[in-house]
Amino acid sequence: MRFLNKFFTACLFSVFFLTGNYATSQIPIYNEEEVLKLAGDAKAIVLNRSEKVRISFNKGKPLIYVTYVEHILFLNEGSAAGQEFEIPYSDKFFPLKYISANTFIKTDNGYKKIGTKPATHTSKVKDGLFYDDMKQATVVLPAVEKYSITELKYEHQVLDPMFVFPFYFKPITTLPLVKSIFRIEYDEGFDIKLKLFGDTTALVKSSDTKGKVKWTEMVMKNSRSGKEYDNEPGSAYFKPHIFYLIQSYSDKSSKTEILGTTDQLYKQNYSYIKNLNDEVCSKELSAVADSIKKTVDIKDSLQIIEDILYWIQGHIRYIAIEDGLSGYVPRPSNAVFDRRYGDCKDMASLMQYMLKACKIQSNLAWIGTRDIPYSYADLPINSSSNHMILAKKMQGKWHFYDPTAEGLKSDLPSSFIQGKEAMISIDENNYEIIKVPEIDKSINYRRDSVQAKMSVDGGLELKGKLSFGGLYRWRIVSFYTSLNDQKKKELVESLIKHNYDKAKVINYEISNLTDNNAPFQISYNIIMPDFANKIDKEFYFNPHFRKPIMNEKISNERKNIPVEYSYKNTEIFHLKMELPNNYKASSLPLNVNYNSELIRFDRIFSESGNHFEMNSILEVNTLFLKDNDFEQWNRGVGAINKSFKESIVVKPQ
Amino acid sequence: MKKLIFPILLLFPFISSFSQLTYNPFDYDFSEKIETIDGKIAADNEEAVYIFNKSMIWYGLLPNTEYNIRAVIIHKLVYLNSEKSIDDNNKIYISNSSSDSLHVFKVRIIDNGKIVREFGKSDLKESKESQDSKLRMLAVEGLKKGQMLERLTIELQRFNDNGSVTLEDNYSSLSRYVSVACPSHLKFTSKSYGITQELKDTLEEYSNFRYLYADFGKVLPFESEEYAFKNTRSARVEFTLSQNFSSGTKLNSWANKGRGLMESLVNTEKSEKKFIDKLVLKQNWSKLNGKEQLYEIETYMKSNINISEEYPYISNVEKLFSQKYADVYSVLRIYIMIFQSLDIKWQLAVTVPRTKKLFDQNFPSSAYITIPLFYLTDLKSFMDPSDYEYRGGDISYTYEGQKAMFVKPMLIGEGISGVTRIDSIPDRHRSLSVRNIDIKVNWDEDMNSIIQTHYIGTGHGIDSRKLIYTLNDKDKANEFTEESVRDDKKEGDFKIIEVNHYDLNKYSEYVQPIEMKYQWTTEEFSESVGNNILFKYGLLIGRQVELYKEKERKYPIDNYFPHDHKVILEINIPEGYKAKGFEGKNKHLEYKDSSGNELFGIDIQVNEKDGKIILEIFEYYARSVYPPSEFEHFREVINAAADVNVYTLLLEKK
Numbered sequence A: 001m002r003f004l005n006k007f008f009t010a011c012l013f014s015v016f017f018l019t020g021n022y023a024t025s026q027i028p029i030y031n032e033e034e035v036l037k038l039a040g041d042a043k044a045i046v047l048n049r050s051e052k053v054r055i056s057f058n059k060g061k062p063l064i065y066v067t068y069v070e071h072i073l074f075l076n077e078g079s080a081a082g083q084e085f086e087i088p089y090s091d092k093f094f095p096l097k098y099i100s101a102n103t104f105i106k107t108d109n110g111y112k113k114i115g116t117k118p119a120t121h122t123s124k125v126k127d128g129l130f131y132d133d134m135k136q137a138t139v140v141l142p143a144v145e146k147y148s149i150t151e152l153k154y155e156h157q158v159l160d161p162m163f164v165f166p167f168y169f170k171p172i173t174t175l176p177l178v179k180s181i182f183r184i185e186y187d188e189g190f191d192i193k194l195k196l197f198g199d200t201t202a203l204v205k206s207s208d209t210k211g212k213v214k215w216t217e218m219v220m221k222n223s224r225s226g227k228e229y230d231n232e233p234g235s236a237y238f239k240p241h242i243f244y245l246i247q248s249y250s251d252k253s254s255k256t257e258i259l260g261t262t263d264q265l266y267k268q269n270y271s272y273i274k275n276l277n278d279e280v281c282s283k284e285l286s287a288v289a290d291s292i293k294k295t296v297d298i299k300d301s302l303q304i305i306e307d308i309l310y311w312i313q314g315h316i317r318y319i320a321i322e323d324g325l326s327g328y329v330p331r332p333s334n335a336v337f338d339r340r341y342g343d344c345k346d347m348a349s350l351m352q353y354m355l356k357a358c359k360i361q362s363n364l365a366w367i368g369t370r371d372i373p374y375s376y377a378d379l380p381i382n383s384s385s386n387h388m389i390l391a392k393k394m395q396g397k398w399h400f401y402d403p404t405a406e407g408l409k410s411d412l413p414s415s416f417i418q419g420k421e422a423m424i425s426i427d428e429n430n431y432e433i434i435k436v437p438e439i440d441k442s443i444n445y446r447r448d449s450v451q452a453k454m455s456v457d458g459g460l461e462l463k464g465k466l467s468f469g470g471l472y473r474w475r476i477v478s479f480y481t482s483l484n485d486q487k488k489k490e491l492v493e494s495l496i497k498h499n500y501d502k503a504k505v506i507n508y509e510i511s512n513l514t515d516n517n518a519p520f521q522i523s524y525n526i527i528m529p530d531f532a533n534k535i536d537k538e539f540y541f542n543p544h545f546r547k548p549i550m551n552e553k554i555s556n557e558r559k560n561i562p563v564e565y566s567y568k569n570t571e572i573f574h575l576k577m578e579l580p581n582n583y584k585a586s587s588l589p590l591n592v593n594y595n596s597e598l599i600r601f602d603r604i605f606s607e608s609g610n611h612f613e614m615n616s617i618l619e620v621n622t623l624f625l626k627d628n629d630f631e632q633w634n635r636g637v638g639a640i641n642k643s644f645k646e647s648i649v650v651k652p653q
Numbered sequence B: 001m002k003k004l005i006f007p008i009l010l011l012f013p014f015i016s017s018f019s020q021l022t023y024n025p026f027d028y029d030f031s032e033k034i035e036t037i038d039g040k041i042a043a044d045n046e047e048a049v050y051i052f053n054k055s056m057i058w059y060g061l062l063p064n065t066e067y068n069i070r071a072v073i074i075h076k077l078v079y080l081n082s083e084k085s086i087d088d089n090n091k092i093y094i095s096n097s098s099s100d101s102l103h104v105f106k107v108r109i110i111d112n113g114k115i116v117r118e119f120g121k122s123d124l125k126e127s128k129e130s131q132d133s134k135l136r137m138l139a140v141e142g143l144k145k146g147q148m149l150e151r152l153t154i155e156l157q158r159f160n161d162n163g164s165v166t167l168e169d170n171y172s173s174l175s176r177y178v179s180v181a182c183p184s185h186l187k188f189t190s191k192s193y194g195i196t197q198e199l200k201d202t203l204e205e206y207s208n209f210r211y212l213y214a215d216f217g218k219v220l221p222f223e224s225e226e227y228a229f230k231n232t233r234s235a236r237v238e239f240t241l242s243q244n245f246s247s248g249t250k251l252n253s254w255a256n257k258g259r260g261l262m263e264s265l266v267n268t269e270k271s272e273k274k275f276i277d278k279l280v281l282k283q284n285w286s287k288l289n290g291k292e293q294l295y296e297i298e299t300y301m302k303s304n305i306n307i308s309e310e311y312p313y314i315s316n317v318e319k320l321f322s323q324k325y326a327d328v329y330s331v332l333r334i335y336i337m338i339f340q341s342l343d344i345k346w347q348l349a350v351t352v353p354r355t356k357k358l359f360d361q362n363f364p365s366s367a368y369i370t371i372p373l374f375y376l377t378d379l380k381s382f383m384d385p386s387d388y389e390y391r392g393g394d395i396s397y398t399y400e401g402q403k404a405m406f407v408k409p410m411l412i413g414e415g416i417s418g419v420t421r422i423d424s425i426p427d428r429h430r431s432l433s434v435r436n437i438d439i440k441v442n443w444d445e446d447m448n449s450i451i452q453t454h455y456i457g458t459g460h461g462i463d464s465r466k467l468i469y470t471l472n473d474k475d476k477a478n479e480f481t482e483e484s485v486r487d488d489k490k491e492g493d494f495k496i497i498e499v500n501h502y503d504l505n506k507y508s509e510y511v512q513p514i515e516m517k518y519q520w521t522t523e524e525f526s527e528s529v530g531n532n533i534l535f536k537y538g539l540l541i542g543r544q545v546e547l548y549k550e551k552e553r554k555y556p557i558d559n560y561f562p563h564d565h566k567v568i569l570e571i572n573i574p575e576g577y578k579a580k581g582f583e584g585k586n587k588h589l590e591y592k593d594s595s596g597n598e599l600f601g602i603d604i605q606v607n608e609k610d611g612k613i614i615l616e617i618f619e620y621y622a623r624s625v626y627p628p629s630e631f632e633h634f635r636e637v638i639n640a641a642a643d644v645n646v647y648t649l650l651l652e653k654k
Helices: A006-017 A032-039 A262-273 A283-295 A301-315 A333-339 A344-357 A470-481 A485-496 A627-644 B002-021 B039-043 B083-089 B096-100 B254-266 B270-283 B290-304 B317-323 B328-342 B465-471 B474-486 B537-541 B628-644
Strands: A044-058 A061-074 A084-089 A096-107 A110-115 A120-123 A135-140 A149-158 A177-187 A190-197 A203-210 A213-223 A241-251 A254-257 A363-367 A387-394 A397-401 A421-425 A431-435 A445-454 A460-468 A504-511 A520-528 A533-535 A538-541 A569-578 A583-587 A592-595 A599-608 A611-620 A648-652 B048-061 B068-080 B091-095 B102-111 B114-119 B125-128 B134-139 B148-158 B162-166 B176-183 B186-193 B209-215 B236-244 B346-351 B371-376 B381-383 B402-412 B415-425 B434-443 B449-457 B493-500 B514-522 B526-529 B532-535 B563-572 B577-580 B587-592 B598-609 B612-621 B649-653
Touching (some): A061 A241, A084 A096, A096 A135, A177 A190, A262 A421, A262 A431, A283 A301, A283 A333, A283 A344, A301 A344, A301 A387, A333 A344, A344 A363, A344 A387, A387 A421, A397 A421, A445 A470, A460 A470, A470 A485, A470 A520, A470 A569, A485 A520, A592 A627, A599 A627, B039 B068, B048 B083, B048 B162, B068 B083, B176 B186, B254 B328, B254 B402, B270 B290, B270 B317, B270 B328, B290 B328, B290 B381, B317 B328, B328 B371, B346 B415, B434 B537, B465 B474, B465 B514, B474 B493, B474 B514, B537 B563, B537 B612, B587 B628
Parallel strands (some): A044 A177, B048 B176, B434 B563
Antiparallel strands (some): A044 A061, A084 A135, A096 A110, A096 A149, A177 A213, A203 A213, A363 A387, A363 A421, A387 A397, A421 A431, A445 A460, A460 A520, A504 A520, A533 A538, A569 A611, A592 A599, A599 A611, B048 B068, B068 B148, B102 B114, B102 B148, B125 B134, B162 B236, B176 B209, B346 B402, B371 B381, B402 B415, B434 B449, B449 B514, B493 B514, B526 B532, B532 B649, B563 B612, B577 B649, B587 B598, B598 B612
16 A cells, blocks of 8 residues: 555565475475365365575675475366466566476376476556556466476565565465475574564474574465455464564674664664755745645644645645655655655655645654554564654644545544554654554444435335544545546445435435535435335334444354454434324334444434334444454344344334 | 639648548647647536547558558547546556557647646556556656646557447547548448448548548447447447459458458368377267267367467467467367367357447458357357357357358368358347246244255356356355355355256266255344244345336347246245235236237246245346337336345234
8 A cells, every 4th residue: 555665565466476495396296195185175286385585695795585486286177378477576676586487297107397488577567556666577387287286486686684575374365285384594693583473373483503504494284275254454464474584694893783673673764764855945835835824823733734734635646656765765845746746655745844834843654554463563674664644743642644545634544554553753863653543433423314204105205414424434535536427426326225226316415525524414315115015004114224234243264364444433323204194103123222342232212193213323343353352243243133123013093 | 912812712621621631640740739728618517528539540551661550540638627537547558569569659738728748658667457457557647637638649550451449438529530541552441330420431542542531529428328238339430441452352241251261270281180180089079979079179178278369379289289378269270170080060150249249241340250159060059169168069148149250161172261151140048048046935943044045057047157166166166156145145154055067077067057055044034023023035036126217228228148037935934923915916027029029028926825925936038139119118027026125024923
């Protein structure tokens, strides 16, 4: 996302396609019966995937090679020939030293090797990015058929030990795996730290020293095909993976510190911003800052911050740009202002620059979005951050501003950074690591207030007002504004038709689309023909037009894979129903009050004459559910579902 | 002096129209005059509008060579009237294949009559957005609402004797101009579809070129309708090379095209024949016959050789079998050799998916012969060599109900040539594409409904389920099934009990309907009303979407394929309860054309019998396409099925 950490991304790409076995070009010996048993119904099985990291000295500096090998046994009838495999690399940071791919076809006498054509090399631009110095080598596998084995091998050189990326033992959950190995070998003099993340219970470690070379190996064996689930967080939360950190190296008399502490990480991060915006503010940029300043009381710094934030969001388009180190270094603000586009760090630094022009001091901050589970203390390297925001301390409390979050109220952090640590730059030697607050459930709301009138044939005429606040507003507005007119209409209609296919929209009106400080509202009139079922002379219908979290029960099979929600939220539904003359709700469901740490649900009915009202409120008070939350969560969902399933019968008086 | 005025006045209109008409890809450029039109007024509240939108095709020689080429000039000026249009336009993608031949690529941003930024070919970055799309991209920096974006691309391509221009773009075009230029010794003919205006032919030459051209004026964007294939129904112009005056050859006849294709495929080397004879012997195909023989040949080929447009043409048979991937024409040759070896009578049937274009017999163009199929004359069956899903005489519905160019091989002298005719690939009868669903509902002690479903699907009615089960692990395929049955309803225990006859690679399974049995124990469809239960049984048949009519139907109804859909749903009335609310739901709709041929219909019956409520639905659609005039009736039938979704039973405690 945002400020892309190319190495982390490279790693994810690589693990999807390839791995390595530092053994040479020979297919692994395997027990066919056992492998087929492990594969079950799978169409392919990874016989082995492995990565070997070799760190040695070259003229007193670290020399790092990372070698990958992967062998996959294909078990399906259909040919997989022509399948492409992609290996990412960067000439500036981790050049590809060699690549080789082969197919081994099973014959009566063993295996026949068929090599691929040479790899093709192209630049890689991911969706949403403008420029990127990443490249990829592509090889096409020939002659793949049932019981053939594909082999992929390649080697990267890591030019800068500051940039390391992880090895995932089993990146594709659904593909069974016989063996996955990570091995690191390093010369005496290197201080290496291995950091394991995800569910590491299946890993077996061994290590030793041979001569002046130390080695450590981590092995995962016999892993069956797994299942993928809804609302999985980033795979780094649960898939086993390992980082190697070169903390320091000593050569003869000197010791060089590289990685391992947050101080070292900050020192490196600060080097990217220390010469930022040394030039004089351009006339045009000053003019905009002045015009903002003039419209508000100069003492009202909060208002100036908000105005500048909204100005940037409205005038600078977010476009991720990566080109070598510029993936880390913000561009000069005058240039960003002039070009009217930039990535997260460009937008954050422009905001800081414009605030400075208004005599307001603020601080740049690095942060990892919620796809990344690492804290800075756990993993004090670049891979822990992939985004930049602006921080401002007021009355002893830090406030966080994300200029990329267009449409979001200024005092709210975006959903993908809440609860995450920000590394705030104070000056060359000082920084603070502060957690961005999680936004309270009451701020992120959806409120639907409906007045309904039932006709004698069971149809409803509805007049409603639907409002969205906080991150709920942001999500809907961001999506809405990205659509063309036809899709916008479809989106609004889907929101106001209450999931009733037969509903017909009479009209609707949208308000506060551009006012970030006000709820996004849709006032609407619809009709819902045949909504109430007429059985004999009575009408039956369910008053819960919308049943949020009804389908959010967590499967009992789900183990060690958390559930992630974008934000805590509140759903409020108010229904005021007018029944046909001489009709009355014969028995209203009971009021409900369910309360737990994770979910709360309240429902109150009242009635008068041929009218009744229902007020319901549902609060989801969690961003993340772990195994030990599942039972409590399911209990709550079950209880609420029961209430959602209570219908009303309306009878003639 | 006065004498001069007359000839000059006469000359101006001529020069003006001449210069507008003629163009050359090697000197075509942006106009020096900057457009100053008030785009805001022109856009008239639309997201954006093309002030002009020109597609100009040029045929001729690559300068200083003898290579015949085609140049495609796209020149458009768009006024950006919304933030959305900026997002749509701030990245311009050029496909990788085009980038190889990209002669000119220029983009400029115009603001109030002034050029504020310009971009060129060197600003394009190579990219790869996904596994399937290889692209180059221009980042159009600093684009703002209210500006105009002018874009010119000129691609030099290999000579291609046909092409088409879709007239409807993503925004309205105020002036939609199309032109085809060719050297005067050639003649192109064109035909418009979905719009009445045709390209005009200059008939005479301007600087050794003749032109087909038209300004279609204002063209609105395509207005989508339910049950209308966008590509098929969009307004477009097709053009094709029809004559070469210098050689005296008439080129645009189906006979020529068929003969040319046949001759490029049939003549084989002796060594190839030997290789194929050996393969045929090894596979024992001669011991089979009929559809089973065809099925086994296809299964072998489709399991062993991957086909893709991106793969190379491989003429050497042995190399092809070693590499195991190639383009479709390489593989067609293999099939033909196999057929010859087994003495199977075959013809080529070449067509285009009707989801893209409707084959036009009266306009012989290679645009209509993009997909080669085989027609096995003894079996009276078709075969698609490049579609993994279909075997043994089955093909995708996209070719059924479509015409095709049939080419029969014929021995002429020592070589084989082809005899061509245009004929139809018939629609498969609706009774061959069937979904039969039997559902039984019982109750457990907690009054959860136990829903047992028995699904049987044949023909196109199987919704690619066999393909899903063949290509995926069974667990994964079961997940697909579960998701499609549950829709977004996740409550309760779902288990798949049996899936039979799904393996595309086993003949005995391929020829039988796929059969699936699953059970779902859930309270998903029940609601409580005091001590009584409302059971929303109408939802058990799957969600049916209501079809609305907001405007007069414009396009014919593209109904995918003829099919039958049968549902029998039996609900056991639980002990201690009586059922209410099923009465008065019966419905029967049936429509025929003026000749009495069936079109579509639905029959819905809900009855109580032997302690059960039984819902029976029989829905059928006899054709793949209906005229717009049938839309209202079609809608009635679709909506009758959608109405079932709200059927609810009251189970009242006795």
